[in-house]
Amino acid sequence: MTIRMIGRHIREGLKNMWRNGWMSFASVSAVAITLLILGAAMVVALNAEQLSTYVTGELEINVYLNQQVTDAQGQQVAREIDQLSGVKSVQYISKEEGFKRLKKMVGTQYASFMESVNSGNTLPVQLVVKAANPRETTKVAAEILSVPSVHNIQDGENVLGKLFSFLNAVRDVGLAFVIALIITAMFLISNTIRLAIFSRRREIEIMKLVGATNWFIRWPFVWEGILIGVLGAAIPFAIIAYGYQFLYHYSGGAFVALSFPLMKAGLVAHKIGGILFGIGIIIGLWGGIMSVRRFLRI
Template sequence: MMSRIFRHLREGIKNVIRNGWMSFASMSAVIVTLAVLGFSLILTFNVAQMSTDVTSQLEFSAFLNVNATQQTGSAIAAQIKALPGVESVQVISKNEGLAQMKKELGSEMGDVLNAFKQNPLPIQLVVKPADPHQIDRIARQVEEIQGVATVRDPHQLAAAIFRTLAIVRDVGVVFVVALLITSMFLISNTIRITIFSRRREIEIMKLVGATNWFIRWPFIVEGMLIGLVGAVVPVLVLVYGYRSLYIRAKGVFSGLAFPLVQAGDLGVKLAVILLAIGLFIGLWGGVMSVRRFLRV
């Protein structure tokens, strides 16, 4: 058994070396395809994390009656906090709301607000759901609570965010799957060209009594070696490149407050996925390429 294993490994390595330019072409195809696939995975991982951060920050505001006191606001906030699915409730008093509005409007409009004898703003409750997908249900329940005047409708904003994130996720998945299928057929065809030049050798081995698997294994090993070497190169380039980008960007998207996926975690995931894909498509390419030449 061990002698057969070493024989298949030896023959597979010889095949790679013997077909130098064809092996190089196959490895180049794997490198280019997996590099594009790896880059797509990097974008997909970071978009997924960004979508998680965006949805985790979804919240809505409920405004109480203008004459509601701070004590009433605290009582209603406790009532909202007791609703199923509510993570937190922040009470913004009238004075805090007025100060925030003056800061947002600027000094000129702030003078206009100072002209009011009484604070015209109501107490505001900022409600954050534990599950962003439940924001509409919670908003409707809050709107029915006595003392709540209006609820800033979160439906359109939440629906737009979920729809955009779903489109980005679906496009990313389709693109990655399309690249994976393309790479499998590309490598299969490349290895098939390599094997085509040795079809007579395969036919002779078959005629003298060699089993299909005895003939097949060296080509499978060759395909796996091509896939493995072709995957190692983009893994090293992409992991090093992403790590440099992560350090330079200080761990956040340029111009945004969303954090990037940590370089160490992404490097491990990327290496595992690309090496596994490289081995698989090399194995698949070797099996599919030699199959037609075993029919003697």
Template sequence: MKARTLRRHFRESFKSLARNGWMTFASVSAVTVTLLLVGVFFVIMMNLNKVATNIEQDVEIRVHIDLAANDQDKEILKQQIDQVPGIKSMVYSPKEKELDRLIKSFGEEGETLQLFEQENPLNDVFVVKTKNPTDTMKVAKQIEQMDYTAKVEYGQGSVEKLFSFIKVSRNVGLILIVGLLFTAMFLISNTIKITIMSRRREIEIMRLVGATNSFIRWPFFLEGLWLGILGSILPIAAVSAAYYQVYDLIREKVNNPFIQLIEFNPFVYQLSAVLIIMGAAIGVWGSLMSVRKFLKV
């Protein structure tokens, strides 16, 4: 395509936006409302996913070593655990450290447990984490059958329910996002379709003077692009401002390692890029589909 022709298409697309002011406003409003919903829901789902990931990564297997096991037996058990597929890390925690941890967990009431420091009844422990948190149950069952293993703890019962809940939540969130995107595409394409339908005569005249299909499509392609980009500006500003306030509030008020939001930077810039690309793609798609299906170009 010649540069002069391309400049003409750009010029005509801008003129068309100004000439059809109310229809442009309607299209941009449709893009704005739908992308605002998509943006808000996307932020919520991404942060819920982060919280779920933090919880998953905290799941660990505590392998209590038999009290009768000597150092050589412990080394044998360590090597056996190392050979289990899917192991991410393993840390040895002696019974003295386990007692300190138990005392701290009870707070002031734990002071009475200091009486056991001379004759510590606890087991030495291997703290094991898996590469994939969902493999925790399978790995725990394998370790449980090994020699010199007194007991294996991983939150049996609760962990299975937790992973099941997280899986369902992620699947539901994905379905809702996809559904919302299709709804957005439907609403925006219908609005753009009305805009193009009102200009049927303009397209018929262009065809009568010998304009090719691609020559006619290009201004509408660019117009849909501008509508999508313009419609994404307000959602980006609104979602970014709201997320900054919520992020700042959560960071100051909530002191919980699990409830941590995604860092404001670069998440907001990534979200902005996603919304711009999404708006532009939906605008272009709506314009081209409307021209092809309803104006018989």
């Protein structure tokens, strides 16, 4: 097929779109809305993935020793834990250090009260342990718990598990929603092209009579579908790419409440661009081919 032919088919496809203005608009909108939702879901998913990697990397085990353990004994326990396999580092927080932190957390309002209890510091020695492999944090935590004079531990796994199962549920619901929308969009496109075929049936009849090949007749309708798909992908892509870039700069590159780093705007555009345009083209192509097959029967 020559360039001239491809050019002709695309031109005819555009002409079809123009002639059925409102139906084309509806189809493009359907694809655009579908892909906008898909794109937004992907932005969330990408950042959730980034978040989980980040959080897992930052995962710490807070170990509280028995209250009667002194600082000197605590140092000994810290060394013991450091020897355990799978432990990367142990940070020692003495009773005094712990109290300072607590004072800072409580704030100036209760400063005088805090001063009064200072003499009787009853805080336990705290150790902050990091596992060599963040994924084995739970295992390491269990080992630490069996060390004598360890009172209790907080490994954060519980919170993380809840977060992940929530993100998974969001993803599944979103996916079902997007699939339903994709089917609607395909249906609308195939309907639009059916109208284009209908409005050009006289031309098609004459084309057949004078010996145009079937594909020569089909191509413009297939291109119409592709163009609807591409246009339907370009709009949400632009919205998401620019919208995300704006949010990224606005928030200074970190998620406000949790202060974890967001995925870079350029990377997000790169990752969703291929998928949005790919799905857009597939939806359009499918809609086009289906209607050509069903309604042209040539």
